[in-house]
Amino acid sequence: MTEPVVPDEAATAAASTAPKKKSGARPGARAARPKSARRRSREVALQGLYEWLISGAEASVIDAHMHEQDDFDKCDSVHFDALLHGCIVEAVAIDGVLARHVDRKTTQLSPIEHGVLMIGVYELTHCIEIPYKVAINEAVELAKSFGGTDGHKYVNGVLDKAASDLRPAEVEAMRAARR
Secondary structure, X not given: OOOOOOOOHXXXXXXXXXXXXXXXXXXXXXXXXXXXXXXXXXXXXXXXXXXXXXHOOOHHHHHHHHHOOOXXXXXXXXHHHHHHHHHHHOHXXXXXXXXXXXXXXXXXXXXXXXXXXXXXXXXXXXXXXXXXXXXXXXXHHHHHHHOOOOHHHHHHHHHHHHHHHHXXXXXXXXXXXXX
């Protein structure tokens, strides 16, 4: 008779609390397209930010952990590095931007929505080649995949307001084009 395998408690605890993509298709949803490398980099960066927000671990430890994830090789590693390390290094500044648009302290946000908002603000600030609407949409999709039921609506509203501050000319040009 073989001994039962007892999982490592720390690994089990970490695995049970890390954000996981929701399963099951939404009613009426179209067949999913393959994810882009950029989208995968955002997902992995969100998982890393979640770990950082929960544990406060060093960025290098989190980075190494994220590189061990299945399918990490399918993400845009340069964008992942920019998001994870940029959000951690600039967390105070990013939270300052968010503080002008959220209805509570950022420390009171769910770690998923907080991480998604951090990624959104980072992209709006530093990734000018990504149109602001795309940055917001990608953050909304992250919130739909990993966050609470209506978290994506909150993310959309906050980032839409932040975009007006961070990219006023681009936002105004988009609004003028719709008139």
